[in-house]
Amino acid sequence: MEKGFDSSSNCITxxxxxxxxxxxxxSAQPLTFYADYNxxxxxxxxxxxxxxxxxxxxxxxDGNTATMSAYGSDxxxxxxxxxxxxxxxxxxxxxxxxxxxxxxxxxxxxxxxxMRLTINDPWETTLCFIISQFNNVxxxxxxxxxxxxxxxxxxxxxxxxxxxxxxxxxxxxxATDAELRRLGTGFRSKYITSAAEFCTNNMDLYKLSPNxxxxxxxxxxxxxxxxxxxxxxxxxMGYGNLNAFPTDVWIKRTMEKLYFDGKKTRLFDIHxxxxxxxxxxxGYAQQYLFHDARTSKAKR
Numbered sequence: 261m262e263k264g265f266d267s268s269s270n271c272i273t274x275x276x277x278x279x280x281x282x283x284x285x286x287s288a289q290p291l292t293f294y295a296d297y298n299x300x301x302x303x304x305x306x307x308x309x310x311x312x313x314x315x316x317x318x319x320x321x322d323g324n325t326a327t328m329s330a331y332g333s334d335x336x337x338x339x340x341x342x343x344x345x346x347x348x349x350x351x352x353x354x355x356x357x358x359x360x361x362x363x364x365x366x367x368x369x370x371x372x373x374x375m376r377l378t379i380n381d382p383w384e385t386t387l388c389f390i391i392s393q394f395n396n397v398x399x400x401x402x403x404x405x406x407x408x409x410x411x412x413x414x415x416x417x418x419x420x421x422x423x424x425x426x427x428x429x430x431x432x433x434x435a436t437d438a439e440l441r442r443l444g445t446g447f448r449s450k451y452i453t454s455a456a457e458f459c460t461n462n463m464d465l466y467k468l469s470p471n472x473x474x475x476x477x478x479x480x481x482x483x484x485x486x487x488x489x490x491x492x493x494x495x496x497m498g499y500g501n502l503n504a505f506p507t508d509v510w511i512k513r514t515m516e517k518l519y520f521d522g523k524k525t526r527l528f529d530i531h532x533x534x535x536x537x538x539x540x541x542x543g544y545a546q547q548y549l550f551h552d553a554r555t556s557k558a559k560r
Contacts, residue, residue, distance in 0.1 A: 270333050
């Protein structure tokens, strides 16, 4: 990974191998639920979790190498945000070699090469995945964007456009049930306000250790509306713990079909298989299988 900063244009550039904005954005991760992605220009706009950076990111791809450009006066802050958010330090060649154990994963890697897991603000991730329950990606994006537009704070981007920050748990805690329902949350509104209050007054998400997977998952499940699957999503995409293997309906069916001879299988057994089979990169294997299954289903 190489970086450079042009002070005359306030532009930081990062050259990175194995990175696809398209596949990353389309793979249903927290950032993708509210960021503005332009497929034609291969650009993405969003406000950083700190609420201090309005990001306009442009990606040029040349074979296996991509050049990411972002604009702002603080080059180090931009670099830190992008490096963390898109896991740019991940050695994808090493990860691919580790998880590429069968034809199923090989095909998924080939189709979506360059797709990265993202690491997002823990509260962003928690709210996004509470909203995701019994929902589809198109509607999740609509609801999350509605919430960001209603409760976020406006920031001006480098091209003069205005984008909103992701609202904090304290901001969401002030919302009424009726307000949230008008934004499309439905039955999830009570879980959203409960989680916002709990994460504001009872649990500091930013002090939870990302390293102890079992303890982290257990603590996250103390939040109203956070079950095992959502806790795994938060552990994986909010804290970057690659031991997590979120198992929703898509993944359960996929795993049963591909690895358990089509037999109904307990979640515990699926998790144990993933841990033993893919080891410390199980989270990456999950994301490739999930995206491949969801995309293939949509095409059919």
